[in-house]
Amino acid sequence: MSVTILFLGPLRDLAGEQEREVAAPLDWKGLLEAVGPEIAEQLGEERVNVACKGKVLADKRTLHAEDGDEVALLPPVSGG
Amino acid sequence: MSVTILFLGPLRDLAGEQEREVAAPLDWKGLLEAVGPEIAEQLGEERVNVACKGKVLADKRTLHAEDGDEVALLPPVSGG
């Protein structure tokens, strides 16, 4: 009965790990608590996105992850 | 004691040959006479250029070709 939180890009450094298992189910409030204040602050920023089960949420505050789901925290990107 | 006139691109078809030897020296008036009325008409157009000794003339009417010189008649270009 767990959800996997993935930390992408610079959030991985802030988290000090690439992923973390937390208890299912997980909503927005639960996520903010699970990741700690520093990452919670980042999540408050518009330009940080959240994906659940491989889909980016149009409104991350509607997060509802269940057992076995993967939640990815997506900071601003840069490629090329 | 001759000048070579080179016909480039479509002017080659009009001339029916790639080059023609004419008596030196050759000036603008002599060129118009040497090439015949059809090509003379083309030479009257702004977009048709004349080169002498491998240099495009800023004003083709100042042509002055001497023995051994090559005069190239340059119609509008298209590459690529």
Place this chain on the structure above:
Amino acid sequence: MSVGEALAAFNAAHDGAGGVVSFLGKVRPEGGVKALELSHYEPLTLPGMQDLAEQARERFDLAGVLAWHRIGVMKPGEAIVLVATAARHRRNAFEAADFLMDHLKSAAWLWKRERRDDGWHWIEPRDQDHEDLARWN
């Protein structure tokens, strides 16, 4: 498959297109950069690139599109990204390659960091990159 082999295959596959444009992006050996690391999130990154390529194909009436992006650690001089576009007219091929690169730089699910003498630094797109992207809206 090398960059040269990929481009040769792409050219051969699009014999009928009048023009093929390619862009190859490499790690620049400057600013004390020792290495670059690109990371991705596969469930989003790959579908996102496929969707981007399809957008380019429709918008610029392309005969073909190639979009490659490496992940992992790369050294100065090494290739990071390769795009190629084939179209009937050259302007479309040029614009499509430009469009693809602007999006891969600042709108694809990729994260880049540089290793300099004092360690790793995460890179965000420059203002110029955001302006480049905004041209297509």
Place this chain on the structure above:
Amino acid sequence: MSVGEALAAFNAAHDGAGGVVSFLGKVRPEGGVKALELSHYEPLTLPGMQDLAEQARERFDLAGVLAWHRIGVMKPGEAIVLVATAARHRRNAFEAADFLMDHLKSAAWLWKRERRDDGWHWIEPRDQDHEDLARWN
């Protein structure tokens, strides 16, 4: 040297440039075109292309330029022209390749004709080609 070999050599020669753009123009197998013939006037055509490449290098701050143009008779699908540009930033490399092609199309000493079922036809640049060229003035 093939197109692929030329591009590979160009890439290798410009390791330090962040971006390399190439354009390959081919004979389009359409409109009943059986063959294309390009003719030149060497005393003007070659120095003209060298001057064009040098202009591009200065204007777009390039690390390197490649500009090839074939002459003679070519069949559909065959390469006619290849340009490549290497620059620190991708926008410069893109613009320089675009600039080179616009000039090679309608401002280089080359003459093009097409063979169709009813014989050879001389081609002049389209209005679009003249407009493309005028962008750089």
